[in-house]
Amino acid sequence: MMLAHRLARQLAHPKGLPGRLLGNAMDVVNRKPTRLAVDLLAPCPGEAVIDAGCGTGAAMAELLARADCRITGADASATMLDAARQRLGPRASYLEAKLEDIALPDAAFDAVLALNVLYFESKDHAMLRRMRGLLKTGGRLVAYVTDRQSMENWSFAREGFHRLFDKETLWAALADAGFAQARIEVHEVAITRSVTGLLARAWRS
Numbered sequence: 001m002m003l004a005h006r007l008a009r010q011l012a013h014p015k016g017l018p019g020r021l022l023g024n025a026m027d028v029v030n031r032k033p034t035r036l037a038v039d040l041l042a043p044c045p046g047e048a049v050i051d052a053g054c055g056t057g058a059a060m061a062e063l064l065a066r067a068d069c070r071i072t073g074a075d076a077s078a079t080m081l082d083a084a085r086q087r088l089g090p091r092a093s094y095l096e097a098k099l100e101d102i103a104l105p106d107a108a109f110d111a112v113l114a115l116n117v118l119y120f121e122s123k124d125h126a127m128l129r130r131m132r133g134l135l136k137t138g139g140r141l142v143a144y145v146t147d148r149q150s151m152e153n154w155s156f157a158r159e160g161f162h163r164l165f166d167k168e169t170l171w172a173a174l175a176d177a178g179f180a181q182a183r184i185e186v187h188e189v190a191i192t193r194s195v196t197g198l199l200a201r202a203w204r205s
Contacts, residue, residue, distance in 0.1 A: 014055075014077045024083075027058045030116065033144045033197055034059045036189055037115055040201055041142040043067040047110040050074060052099050052131055053117030057084030060092050063113070072109075074102055100126035107136045114143040119162040121173065128177035135204040141179065145170065147188065147196040170198050180205035 014020070038059065043049055045068045051060050054073030063069055071092040073084050081094050097103060099117060112131045121127045131141055148164040151157040157164065165173070167186050174184045179202035186200045 014079050016079060020079055020083060024056065026116075027056055030058070032191055033189075033199075034062055034115060036197075036199055037113060037142050037144045038062045038066060040199060041111055041113055041140070043069050043111065045069070048072070048108060049111045049113065050102075050104075050109045050134060052102070052112055052114045052127075054084050054094075055080045055115075057087040057092070059113055059115055060084065060088055064088070064091060072104075074099060100130050102130055102134065104134060106133045107139075109134050110136055110139050112139070112141045114141065116144060116146075118143055118145050118165065118170070118173070119157075121163055125173055125177040128173060128179075132178050132204050137204060139204050141174075141200075141202045141204075143170075143174075143200045143202075145198050146191070147198050150191075150195045150197075153194075165198060167198060170200055174200060174202045179203065 043063050043066050048070045049063060050072045052074050054060055054075050057073060060071050060073050063071055072095060073081065073092055074095040074097055075081050076096065076098045078096055081096055085094055095102065095104070100122065112134060114131060118127065135141065145165050148166045151162065151164050167188060171184055171186045175181045183203040186198055189197045189199050191197045
């Protein structure tokens with residue numbers, strides 16, 4: 001139980017060498033979700049995109065490989081931002097901040113990418129509301145979480161750090177945060193034989 005608790009805490013806020021090693025491991029585990037999310041986001045050249053909870057910068061690198069975007073990586077973990085800077089250098093901008101408190105102008109981005117961060121969302125959806133606020137009218141959010149049933153098989157997810165979602169509760173969270181209800185889609189995706197993910201796309205009207 002102690003190991004599961006420590007792992008859950010590091011996943012919530014990676015710190016120091018253990019956090020850096022965990023970030024590298026998560027890059028490997030999340031290769032398929034990252035690819036699927038970037039596919040769904042479909043970045044276009046010149047777009048302003050923010051990776052909310054950018055971690056080591058793996059998804060930002062994937063975005064830049066697809067299109068010449070203006071990328072910003074935001075993360076509450078200085079350890080993760082250091083790793084992202086080492087990966088991408090001046091090809092991106094970086095911001096250390098809690099995702100619900102990102103101090104950037106409203107309507108500054110064409111797209112928001114949010115991979116494996118909604119587990120740490122508050123009941124009032126402050127994180128999703130801020131992401132929506134960052135989007136231009138007509139801008140899109142793409143988010144990924146692992147489905148509740150898959151998460152419940154992992155001891156770290158039962159330590160009280162993670163908020164778990166199924167397809168219906170993820171849709172409801174996006175709607176409650178103010179995204180256009182007619183333009184919210186949540187897809188179940190097979191990550192492995194035993195792990196199901198949820199990939200969501202929503203627009204600001």
